[in-house]
Amino acid sequence: MNRLLLTRATLVALLALLAGCGSGGASDDDDKPDVNGKVLITTTSPVSQTFHDTIQAWGTAVGDPHRASVISLGHGGQVIGAEVVAGQAMKRGQVLLHIAPDPVARNTYRQAQSALTLAGGELKRTEQMAAQHLATQSQLAAARKALDDAQAALDAQRALGGGDAEETINAPADGVVTALSVNLGDRFQADAGLLTFTPSHGLIARLGVQPEDGPRLKIGMPVQVQGVYGDATAFNGRIDMVGQAVDAQTHLLPLQVALPPEASSSLVAGAAVQANIDTASYTAWALPRDAVLHDDKGDYVFAADHDHAKRVDVSLKHPEGDTVGVDGALDGKMRIIVLGSYELDDGDAVREQQEPSK
Numbered sequence: 001m002n003r004l005l006l007t008r009a010t011l012v013a014l015l016a017l018l019a020g021c022g023s024g025g026a027s028d029d030d031d032k033p034d035v036n037g038k039v040l041i042t043t044t045s046p047v048s049q050t051f052h053d054t055i056q057a058w059g060t061a062v063g064d065p066h067r068a069s070v071i072s073l074g075h076g077g078q079v080i081g082a083e084v085v086a087g088q089a090m091k092r093g094q095v096l097l098h099i100a101p102d103p104v105a106r107n108t109y110r111q112a113q114s115a116l117t118l119a120g121g122e123l124k125r126t127e128q129m130a131a132q133h134l135a136t137q138s139q140l141a142a143a144r145k146a147l148d149d150a151q152a153a154l155d156a157q158r159a160l161g162g163g164d165a166e167e168t169i170n171a172p173a174d175g176v177v178t179a180l181s182v183n184l185g186d187r188f189q190a191d192a193g194l195l196t197f198t199p200s201h202g203l204i205a206r207l208g209v210q211p212e213d214g215p216r217l218k219i220g221m222p223v224q225v226q227g228v229y230g231d232a233t234a235f236n237g238r239i240d241m242v243g244q245a246v247d248a249q250t251h252l253l254p255l256q257v258a259l260p261p262e263a264s265s266s267l268v269a270g271a272a273v274q275a276n277i278d279t280a281s282y283t284a285w286a287l288p289r290d291a292v293l294h295d296d297k298g299d300y301v302f303a304a305d306h307d308h309a310k311r312v313d314v315s316l317k318h319p320e321g322d323t324v325g326v327d328g329a330l331d332g333k334m335r336i337i338v339l340g341s342y343e344l345d346d347g348d349a350v351r352e353q354q355e356p357s358k
Contacts, residue, residue: 002246003016006351010175012124015216016232019047020245024226025128025318027167031270034187035076038307038349038350039340039343039344039348039349039350039354040339040340040350040351040352040353041256041304041336041337041338041339041340041341041344041353042138042337042339042340042349042352042353043055043335043336043338043352043353044087044280044287044291044303044334044335044338045333045334046285046287046331046332046336047285047286047332047333048285048332049131049283049284049325050281050282051281051282051284051286051288051318051325051342052278052280052281053210053216053278053279053280053281053282053285053290053318054160054215054278054279055208055210055213055217055276055277055278055279055318056222056275056276056277057207057208057255057274057275057276057350058204058207058208058228058272058273058274058275058276059206059207059208059255059272059273060205060271060272060273060340061203061206061225061259061263061267061268061269061270061271061273062178062201062204062205062206062269062271063176063178063196063198063202063204063206063269064198064202064203064258065187066202067198067199067201067202068178068196068197068199068316069172069196069197069204070193070194070196070277071096071172071193071194071195071196071197072168072191072192072193072199073099073169073188073190073191073192073194074159074190074191075086075099075101075102075105075190076102076105076187076188076190076192077099077100077101077102077105077167077187077188077192077200077217077234078099078100078102078186078187078188078191079097079098079099079182079184079185079186079187079188080098080099080100080185080186080256081097081098081184081349082096082097082098082182082184083095083096083097083098084096084177084194085177085180086096086101086177086180086197087131087176087177087178087268087269087270088160088176088177088180089175089176089200089268090171090174090175090176090197091171091174091176091178092171092172092173092174093170093171094133094170094171094345095168095170096168096169096170096171096177096195096197097168097169097182097194097195098166098167098168098213098239099166099167099168099169099171099244100166100167101167102187102190105157105334106192107331108220109154109157109158109329110155111148111345112154112156112157113152113154113198114154115150115153115154116147116150116151116154118150119143119146119149120147120150122143122146122147123143123144123147123248124147126139126140126143127140127143128299135173138155140312153161159233160293163203163317166185169194169195169306171197172197172199173197173199173200174199175198175199175200175202175224176197176198176200176264176268177195177196177197177199177262178196178197178269178270179195179196180194180195181193181195182195182197183192183196198269199319200264201261201264203259203263203269204240204256204257204259205223205225205237205256205257205259205268205273205275206255206256206257207255207273207275208247208250208252208253208254208255209277210252210253210254211246211252213251213253214242214243214253216280217239217242217255217277217279217281218239218306219239219240219241219242219281220237220238220239220243221239221277221278222236222237222238222277223236223237223238223239223257223275223276223277224236224237224275224278225257225259225273225274225275226265226273226274226275227266227267227271227272227273227274228271228272228273228274230267233266235259235260235262235263235267236260237255237257237258237259237260237263237275238258239255239256239257239277240256240257240258240350241254241256242253242255244320246333252305257275258348272336282317284317284318284325284326285314285325285326285327285328285330286323286324286325287301287323287324287326287336287338288322288323288324289321289322289324289336290339290341291336291337291338291341292314292316292324292326292339293342297313298313298315299313299314299315299316300313300324301314301326301328301330301337301342302336302337302341302346303335303336303337303340304336304337304350304352305328305335306349307349307350308347308348308349308350308358309344309345309346309347309348309349309350310346310347311346312328312330312334313329314327314328314330315327315328316325332348333353337350339353
């Protein structure tokens with residue numbers, strides 16, 4: 001009987017102890033702030049910023065057809081020496097090709113020499129006869145004209161290279177031989193193109209853009225152009241031409257961009273390039289991309305207003321990058337919700353995360 005009473009007394013004591021522990025825990029919870037239903041957030045302030053709409057383009061650097069020149073000779077000949085290859089940079093005056101004049105040109109030059117000698121002798125005889133009144137003034141004038149014509153013919157043949165046993169073609173300026181059309185030993189006709197030479201300051205960029213971007217492009221717009229490979233320097237150019245038809249091979253709209261003279265220091269004709277074209281500048285509110293949301297009604301953000309989330313409709317003006325540009329009823333004093341915005345509805349209670357003490 002005593003053993004049974006002890007067991008009941010022990011059980012009552014244990015139940016009292018457990019009840020006391022339970023009531024103490026409830027008292028501690030009552031001391032903590034009530035955060036039920038509040039979403040933990042971080043905020044930022046919108047900043048007014050200038051944005052630029054850009055269009056990307058790709059293409060190659062080439063010689064400006066308005067500045068590049070095709071070098072030729074007014075007479076035929078044979079290439080007996082080549083000091084250059086296609087793509088080689090040359091300085092003004094450096095020898096490009098050695099040319100032996102065509103035998104026909106040499107023969108024509110010698111005939112012109114003989115005609116000049118003959119015309120000179122005829123003039124002397126006519127002058128002597130005129131002094132003896134055996135020739136008229138008209139005959140004397142005709143002899144003088146024949147001498148002048150013979151001299152002009154010889155000068156023309158000399159200019160055509162017929163008087164030289166060997167002729168050299170030199171670089172007309174600092175630049176690049178973009179194309180070489182002849183090889184050592186080749187014979188060529190008069191006016192045949194021997195090589196194409198592009199001055200150093202004569203590079204342009206031929207680019208292509210998506211056809212839908214064409215209406216946004218205008219002549220004179222600034223363009224930043226740089227080589228595709230390596231840590232290439234960017235050069236500031238401007239649009240010279242906007243195509244009105246899509247290229248059949250690339251399916252892109254062609255553009256032509258004028259490059260500054262210093263571009264030739266790192267770009268060569270034929271180099272692949274990429275470009276960014278600034279099409280418009282405007283001011284918008286800069287916000288982190290995570291702060292801007294979208295639903296069936298459009299783009300919007302949440303502002304923290306007296307510990308509640310308030311929806312503010314905006315329009316996304318600049319969607320590229322981690323910082324986007326929006327337009328709407330914002331000001332620099334607002335606290336725009338970034339972290340936690342995806343969990344919110346309009347009017348939800350929020351609690352801003354406190355920075356840890358340093």
